[in-house]
Amino acid sequence: MSQSNVQEMNPNKTSYTTYNTAWCPGCGDFGILSSLKNALQDLQLDPHKIIFAGGIGQAAKTPQYISGNRFCGLHGRSIPAAVAAKIANDNLTVIVNTGDGDGFGEGGNHFLAAVRRNVNITHFAHDNQVYGLTLGQASPTSLHGYVTGSQPYGYLSIPFNPVVTALILGAGFVARGFAGDQEQLTELMKAAIRFDGYALVDIFQPCVSFNKVNTYSWYQERVRPLGEEHDPTDFEQALKAALTFEEADGAGIPTGILYNVEKPTYWEQHEVLQRGPLLKQGATKEFIQEQINKLA
């Protein structure tokens, strides 16, 4: 990175550095990035001990705009890489930023596997219900009937619901946030990062350039932060909230921590990882010799 890429820093605001971005002015991604920096600062995490992993897409560029170790891999494939990086070195915090297309379309199978594998990574899904980088096609979370250049007669598929999917696959931490509510989002992110196991925060993020339906005001009219009465350890309540995705005049869309129950992690169940970071391990010469001798 050249120095010219670093903007004037605000000395009053500690942050994970500010970099020039390629996002459109007004993009929901700014709210997510800002909340992420606040969350990390609140948690007092050293950026040297964080891997920010991303694939391809506007959301996936997040690692480029924050200080830390950055793995900017392939479209849809950042999750398996992130999971394995965490398995390799448990001393590091691993945070994955995907979009809805990257995380649930191209990387759908990896998303399902990551939930079930329960490796301790944090997944922030920037969910704008549209493809931004490729200039406005339907994404897995686009609403039924949504009209785009490649779906001129409306999107015919049933919208993908990430939080319901994560819950029914057994995810321990599932939350829904909104880029327009940074205060809530920061807290959701902190809880997700602290959670021991795979944690998903599905974040509504208006795309000001390509999604003229799901705008700031569209979300603002619908999001309903969950109140005290919601018990995040109650699976049925969680599922009910996850399934609620209604019009402004109805129940709206509940946001907040839908579910938060720790489950046995991959790390806890694998004897080798219990002994310490994997990158300090490997077979001893004596052990390999024994295996060779067994072939005699």
Place this chain on the structure above:
Amino acid sequence: MFNILLGGAAGQGVETTSAVIEKILKANGYNVFVTRDLMSRVRGGHNFSTLRFGRNPVIAHDHTVDGILAVNQETIDLHIKDLREDGFIIADDGFITDDARAIMLPMTKTAVELGNPRVASSVAVGALIRLFDLPVEALREILEETLKPEHVEINMEAAKAGYESVTYEQGESSRRKADDTDDKSETSQENAHHDYSDWITLSSSEAIALGALAAGLQFYSAYPMSPSTKIMEYLAGIQYEANIVVEQAEDELAAINAVVGASYAGAVAMVSTSGGGYQLMVEGMASAGMMEIPTVTVIAMRPGPVTGLPTRTEQGDLNLAIFAGNGEYPKMVLAVKNQSDAFYQTARAHHIAQKYQMPVVILTDQYLSDGTATVEPLDLSLIEKVRVSASDEEALAYRDDPANQRGDEKFGEMKESELAANEYKRYRLTEDGISPRLLPGHPKAFVSVDTDSHDEYGFINEAAEARIAQMDKRMRKLVKLIAEDLTDAEQIGTAGSDIVLVAWGSMHGPLKEAVNELAKQGVNVSALVYGDLWPLPTEKIKAEAENAAHIINVEQNFSGQLAGLIRRQTGIAMTDSVLKYDGRPLSASEISGAVLRIVKKG
């Protein structure tokens, strides 16, 4: 040398019986080479093994057999045409044959009397033990190693019944043939009656797993696909003692990307698949090339395209391994020549991957992966563990520093200017193209990698200058690789021959035998067998091409992929080809026969 064919339906225990015979032959000092011909089904069909053994190292299979052990009727029907005139058939007396060479035994009847029809094949094993004068009591120990405890005694009883049903005299000519006592040639006399019982039985699957462990393997991921799955199963079975993690991925894309991610974080990582799975890994491989992350990918080849012949052998994925991937990136492709070579080459592949920070592909095939050979015990003293951060002591020190725990350095105490200063040039432009590698978690550096075109820091950069500089830097690594680490083809026979055979990988054994066979017939032939294939070493082929009247490629594929590669890289065209693509391994006699036909033709 003696060649036995053991055949039966899937589910009749042919695999286990084959392993038992292999062990008892080896325990008696024989060197054994086993090939497995399987159908892609769990029950029924027809499976067979050939066990070729002798008092000298056996380096290849053969189609002509000296003895047949028939556990089903099909074994007789299908293979009797391959039986030598003085050979024998051991078969159940319920099978139908009027062949005078058949020794019909009450295999099924004995097994049923003993209480389990599945032990019929042990009756044949017992007969074989008598014919070759092997110690029948040694069988007990082998059965104990191979079978569940409750099955040992009944199989011993069955074997004893078989032992009693033939005579020592019936085996006389077979023993002579196995011991090479008819062969008066110098080489066989020299090594005659060497005892191989202290050597090891090895497939390339185990060899690759052990070679990777010796190099320091820590993370292994794969999606099951024949014939590569045995590597995963072997490593998975020992992972807790070997201190590694073996994770079966949700698909091949996940497997390669997991390996790339683990390696980025600093683990020594490997993935394996077959050609079909590698198609799905192509993008992940290119990402390792672009991001400069060391990876080792094993392709255990089987006949394609797509599903092809799932349980059989081919060398059809050379082009795939070398050329698949969008754009251009540096990588190395090598093929293993035999089971033992697979061990040393895998360790070498890991060293090269780490040294050059790039992907390395290892090619093996079903012939070597399912087949086993008796080889000298692997020499661990020849292998060092890889260094993960090749050029920075600090990175290694980090790995062992207990102070490096999450959260012990507080972000708030750091000034922002210092953070920016921590941007480290992961892709620093260097003369040899290799940039000093640090690992994520380094207290003074952010390690950034990117599949986008990037600058020295690993940030997206679309400028033409950065593009050219980074592209040149990556490709320069191959210049160094060619100068320092590339091994030219192995020469078999005398250089400068009139007839030169050219082959790669597992054709090594059959070809070596073919060259010897042809020499005995007075035809002087030399061979070049390639291990390293990309970048392609070209010196020897250029030298050989100058004098040879016939340059013949010998490959197990349809189009002669090595021939095409040589032509592409050197302009040298083969004069003739010996190609086989039916999924069955090419044998020395097939090669020598084909060469003789070509030479006669002029």
